[in-house]
Structure formats: C-alpha cells, structure tokens
Amino acid sequence: MIGPDGALASERPSLLARAPWWLLALALVAVLIGWRVATDALWRDIAARLLDGLGLTLLVTAIAFPLALGIGLFSALGLVSGNLFFRQFSTLYVQVVRGLPVLVQIFIVAFVLVPLGVETANFLGFRIAAQDVPMVVRVIAALAFAYGAFEAETLRGGLTSLPRGQAEAARALGLSRRQTLRHILLPQTFRRVLPTLGNDLICLLKDSALVSVLGVRDITQEARLYQSATFRYTESLVLLAFFYLALTLLVALGVRALENRYRRHAA
Amino acid sequence: MPPEPAKPSPLLEARALTKRFDNLLALDAVSLAVNRGTVTAILGPSGSGKSTLLRCLNFLVLPDSGEVLFDRTLINPRLDAALNAHRARVGMVFQQFNLFPHLLVWENLALAARLVRHLSAAAARDRAISLLARVGLAEKAFAHPLQLSGGQQQRAAIARALAVEPSVLLFDEPTSALDPELTGEVLAVMRQLAADHTTMVVVTHDVEFARQAASEVVFMDAGRVVESGPPARVIDAPTTDRARRFFKPSTVAER
Numbered sequence: 001m002i003g004p005d006g007a008l009a010s011e012r013p014s015l016l017a018r019a020p021w022w023l024l025a026l027a028l029v030a031v032l033i034g035w036r037v038a039t040d041a042l043w044r045d046i047a048a049r050l051l052d053g054l055g056l057t058l059l060v061t062a063i064a065f066p067l068a069l070g071i072g073l074f075s076a077l078g079l080v081s082g083n084l085f086f087r088q089f090s091t092l093y094v095q096v097v098r099g100l101p102v103l104v105q106i107f108i109v110a111f112v113l114v115p116l117g118v119e120t121a122n123f124l125g126f127r128i129a130a131q132d133v134p135m136v137v138r139v140i141a142a143l144a145f146a147y148g149a150f151e152a153e154t155l156r157g158g159l160t161s162l163p164r165g166q167a168e169a170a171r172a173l174g175l176s177r178r179q180t181l182r183h184i185l186l187p188q189t190f191r192r193v194l195p196t197l198g199n200d201l202i203c204l205l206k207d208s209a210l211v212s213v214l215g216v217r218d219i220t221q222e223a224r225l226y227q228s229a230t231f232r233y234t235e236s237l238v239l240l241a242f243f244y245l246a247l248t249l250l251v252a253l254g255v256r257a258l259e260n261r262y263r264r265h266a267a
Numbered sequence: 268m269p270p271e272p273a274k275p276s277p278l279l280e281a282r283a284l285t286k287r288f289d290n291l292l293a294l295d296a297v298s299l300a301v302n303r304g305t306v307t308a309i310l311g312p313s314g315s316g317k318s319t320l321l322r323c324l325n326f327l328v329l330p331d332s333g334e335v336l337f338d339r340t341l342i343n344p345r346l347d348a349a350l351n352a353h354r355a356r357v358g359m360v361f362q363q364f365n366l367f368p369h370l371l372v373w374e375n376l377a378l379a380a381r382l383v384r385h386l387s388a389a390a391a392r393d394r395a396i397s398l399l400a401r402v403g404l405a406e407k408a409f410a411h412p413l414q415l416s417g418g419q420q421q422r423a424a425i426a427r428a429l430a431v432e433p434s435v436l437l438f439d440e441p442t443s444a445l446d447p448e449l450t451g452e453v454l455a456v457m458r459q460l461a462a463d464h465t466t467m468v469v470v471t472h473d474v475e476f477a478r479q480a481a482s483e484v485v486f487m488d489a490g491r492v493v494e495s496g497p498p499a500r501v502i503d504a505p506t507t508d509r510a511r512r513f514f515k516p517s518t519v520a521e522r
Contacts, residue, residue: 168327169365169424173431174355174383176347183378187369 026245033242046226046236050243053222057247060140060208060218065201067144072151077181079156090152097149102142102207109142110135110214139211147204154196158189191262198255202248209244219243276339278303278466279357279435284323284333286316293319294330295490301435301483304464308477308498311487312513317470320487321437324468325357326350337434355383358433362440364420366412372423373399373408376430383431391430398426402456418449422456436460438469454480474514478502486510 002008036043078090097105118130162185170180190197212221223240227233277300286294293316301307309317322328324335326344335342335353342353367375376395380386386394399408402422404415412420421441428436438457442450454476461467461480471477477484477498484501486494486509494501494510505511 163363163365165361165363165365166367169359169361169367172325172327172354172359172361173379173427174351175379176351179382183382184367188367191369 023249026249030242030246033238037239042232043235043239046223046232046239049222049226050219050236050239053217053219054243056136056211056216057205057208057218057220060136060143060211060216061201061205064140064143064147064208065204067140068147068151068200068204069197071144071148072155073186075148075152076155076159079152080159094149094152097146098153100146102146103210103213105146106139106142106210106214109145110138114138114141135214136211136216139214139216143204143207143210146207147200150200151197154193154200155189158193159185161192162188194255194259194262198252198259201255202251205247205251206244275302277301277336278338279324279468280336280339281320281324282334282336284320284330284335286319286323286328286330292490294323294333296333297487297490297492299324299485299492301466301468303466305482306461306467306469306480307483307485308481309468309470309485309487310472310474310477310502310513311493315487316490317487318439319490321359321439321468321470324437325354325359327359351383355431356434357437358428358431358435359437359439360421360425360428360441362444364412364417364424364444366420366424366427368412370412371408372404372410372412372415375412375423376427379427380430394430395426398429399423401429402426403452416449417445418452421445421453425453425456425460435466435468438467438471440470440472442471442473474502486513488513 033043037047038044075090075093078086079094081087081090100108114133115130118128118133121128166184166188167180170184171177175183208218209220211218212224215221217225219240223236226236230236279301281297281299283296283298284294285292285296295316297316297320299307299320309320311317319328323330323333326335326342329344335344337353337356342349344350344353366372367378370378373392373395376398377386377388377391380391380394381388396405396408399405402425404419404422404426407415407419407423412423415423425436425441441457442453445453450473454473457467457469457476458480469477469481481498484495484498485492486501486505488509493507494505500506501510502514505514
C-alpha cells in the first residue's frame with residue numbers, strides 16, 4: 001500500500017484502474033431499478049410513496065445541519081476560549097452529547113426537554129401546549145444538538161491546527177480578535193475541515209431516518225407505512241436504500257468538487 | 268516628511284521591560300528608545316532575548332513588567348482598542364512571512380488596509396497594487412502566496428505591513444528563513460525603506476546589514492542590553508568582552 005518512495009500509491013495507476021467502476025456498477029443497478037419503476041405499477045407506486053417523504057428528509061437535513069454548524073462553531077470557540085466558564089460549559093456539552101446514542105437523544109429532547117420547556121413557558125405566562133410543538137421541530141432540534149457536538153470537535157481541531165503565525169500576523173496588523181477570527185482563521189479552518197464536514201453531512205442525512213421513530217413521515221417512515229399495509233418488504237427496502245444512496249452520493253460528489261476548487265487555489 | 272519636533276523625543280520607547288518564561292529570564296529590565304526616521308538593529312546570540320524584546324514592542328509577548336510608550340503616550344495592552352490602534356501604528360514583518368494563504372497576494376494587503384484603515388474596497392485595491400509595485404511584485408498581485416518564492420513572500424509581507432501605513436516597522440529576523448541567494452532582494456527593499464527615512468527596528472543575525480543600514484545598534488546577551496550605539500562603535504570597536512567575542516571571534520581567539 002505504501003510505496004518505496006513513501007507515497008500512498010507507489011505509481012500512478014492506469015486509466016483503466018482509475019476509472020470509477022464502483023460508480024458504474026451502481027449506475028447499472030440504478031438503471032435496472034429505473035426500468036422496474038417505469039414498467040411495473042407496484043414499483044411505481046412505492047417510488048411515488050417515497051417521493052412524498054423525500055421533502056421531509058431533505059428539510060430535516062437542510063435545517064439541522066446549518067444549526068449544528070452554528071452550535072458547533074459556538075462550542076468550538078468555547079473549547080479554545082480563555083474564559084473558564086465558557087470553556088467548561090462547552091466541554092460539558094460536547095462530552096455529554098457525544099456520549100449518548102442519537103436515538104436516545106431524540107427521545108430525550110422530544111419527550112423530556114420539550115415538555116419541560118413548554119411547562120416553563122406556561123409558568124412564565126405563555127399559553128402553549130406540548131402538542132403545539134410539532135414532532136418534526138423536536139427532531140430537528142435533537143439532531144442539531146447531537147451533531148453540534150461533532151462539529152464542535154471538528155472545528156476545534158481545524159482551528160488549533162492552523163499555524164500560530166496566522167493569528168499573530170493578523171493581530172500584529174491591528175486586526176481585532178473578531179476580525180482575525182472571521183477573515184483569517186475561520187476561512188482557513190473551513191477549508192481544512194471540509195472533508196470532515198462533508199462526512200458529517202452524509203451521516204446526518206442518514207441519521208435523519210431516525211425521525212421515523214417519532215412518526216415523522218420522511219422516506220423511511222413512508223416505507224415502513226407501506227410495508228405494514230402490504231408486507232412488500234423487498235421492493236420497498238430496495239427503493240428506500242436507493243433513495244438514500246442517491247442522496248449521499250450527490251452530497252459526496254458535491255463536497256469533492258468544492259475540495260478540488262479550494263485545492264487548486266491553494267497550490 | 269513631517270517637521271521634526273523641536274525637542275527630539277523617541278517615537279517608540281521601552282522602559283525596563285522584564286519577561287520570564289518559566290525558569291528563563293528572557294528580558295531583564297531592558298530599555299530601548301527608537302527615534303523617528305532611524306534604523307535600530309538588535310544583534311546578539313540566539314536566546315539573548317532579541318525577538319522577545321521586539322515582540323514586547325507590539326505586545327505579541329506581554330511583558331511581566333515595564334512600559335511601552337508610543338510618541339510619549341503609555342500604551343495599555345489590556346485595552347483592546349488601544350492595543351489594536353498601537354499595532355496599526357507599529358507594523359511587523361516575521362521570519363516565516365505569515366502571508367494569508369487563502370487570499371491572493373493583493374488581497375493580503377487590501378484586507379489589512381480595509382479592516383484597519385477603513386479604506387473603501389477600490390482604494391484598498393489601489394494601495395495594494397501600488398505597494399506591490401514598490402517592492403517589485405506588481406506582476407505577482409494576482410498570484411497565491413504559496414506560489415511565490417521565499418524572497419517574494421517576504422517582500423509581499425513587507426508590503427502588507429506598509430498597507431496599514433505604520434509609523435514604525437518591526438522586523439523579526441526577516442531573512443533567516445530564506446536561501447542565501449534570496450536574502451539580497453529582501454535586504455534591498457529594507458535598504459530602500461531606510462533610505463526613505465522609515466523608522467525601523469530590525470532583529471537580525473546579518474551583521475553586515477546592520478553595519479551598513481543601521482543608525483543605532485543594540486547588542487543583547489542573556490536578556491540584557493550589553494552595548495548600544497552607532498554601528499561603527501558597537502560592531503567595529505566594542506568595549507565589552509561579550510560583544511568583542513560576538514563580533515570579532517578571531518581576534519579574541521588570537522589573544
């Protein structure tokens with residue numbers, strides 16, 4: 001695996017070996033499934049059901065991920081902060097959240113923290129009921145907090161990996177702490193941790209399937225509802241798997257394109 | 268050039284700076300006065316406290332005790348606004364250049380001018396381009412910093428420091444990270460700045476540069492200033508044994 005020159009691949013493989021055969025294999029399966037959907041009413045029916053849930057899967061991911069990034073950035077700044085309280089509080093959050101299964105966190109947020117919050121709000125004079133907080137909102141909050149802890153660690157690692165001279169040069173020019181962070185440190189951190197962020201986004205997309213345990217009708221829940229009515233497990237699970245693969249591959253390719261763009265610039 | 272004040276007072280002054288790192292006394296009550304339009308070279312063996320002294324002047328190192336004054340005003344490094352304003356007036360050039368690799372070369376200069384001096388985007392860009400031309404890098408404005416040679420990076424770093432129009436420029440071993448054949452282009456830019464009466468403080472191992480370009484030489488050893496004065500005296504006719512050993516190792520060996 002490691003060549004005599006220390007490089008990971010000892011020589012540049014031929015074009016034939018470099019071609020993405022795995023992608024071709026997947027594409028072939030996609031064509032087969034597409035053909036089934038086009039010609040078979042049953043498959044078409046299932047695909048239509050899953051499409052109904054697609055919006056929710058994308059919505060949950062698209063809202064939870066930016067929230068997780070925001071929470072993660074805030075906590076990462078806490079982890080490297082000189083402020084004792086801020087640092088300890090961030091460490092507590094990261095350690096607790098990272099140590100709990102995401103599924104358990106979703107239950108805790110949905111059935112403990114949200115009712116608790118509603119009670120507190122009522123105590124303070126607001127008139128709301130727990131039912132007024134939709135399950136999809138609870139699930140997005142739970143996923144955002146769960147992934148915020150991962151992003152905090154990722155961003156902290158990126159921030160502390162930057163050469164010390166970058167912050168020194170910025171401060172020596174007269175830039176404030178905030179300007180140094182915003183214009184010098186964070187843009188470089190973002191470029192460094194981009195592959196990890198892409199990985200986390202894919203994980204979040206997959207974990208969004210957990211919302212089905214609360215009855216939120218994402219693609220997984222639609223598949224389960226269909227199965228309980230028809231017992232058509234194979235067809236619905238093949239299509240469900242393919243929906244997720246299509247989404248995650250799309251994200252992976254997008255992240256890789258972004259990485260290449262930055263790499264060209266850094267050369 | 269602004270008119271000289273009637274009574275010459277140092278533009279930048281350090282009084283009794285002391286800094287301790289764990290068990291090492293890096294600076295032992297060091298004082299320094301830098302006059303307007305002069306070049307001060309700080310020389311001395313490795314670990315003598317030269318860089319620590321320089322970094323105390325813009326508070327990249329916080330001294331344990333002592334004072335830094337700019338134009339007779341005491342600077343309080345614990346007040347963010349005062350600290351940032353001080354640093355905008357006291358530019359710094361680093362051994363490792365420290366250009367921002369995510370920005371183009373001209374953007375390195377323009378960002379500083381825009382954020383610190385509140386120039387408009389167009390004015391900052393104009394200033395960046397003209398400063399790059401001044402250090403001979405006009406054609407590299409749209410390159411990425413890491414595409415430049417070490418000497419070019421250091422010249423760009425000097426231009427970046429100039430982009431916020433500082434009153435004093437600090438140089439922290441500006442040629443130590445460069446191939447010998449690339450030091451010349453950086454020293455030429457520094458000589459040009461000196462000829463333009465830029466106030467400079469230069470920590471260097473380059474005795475020849477100090478002899479030619481400095482108006483004042485400070486020789487340090489073990490966290491103290493051992494000797495200071497014009498280069499002709501400190502370098503060529505040192506009075507202390509320590510300085511003689513440093514500048515004239517052969518003659519000392521002969522005795």
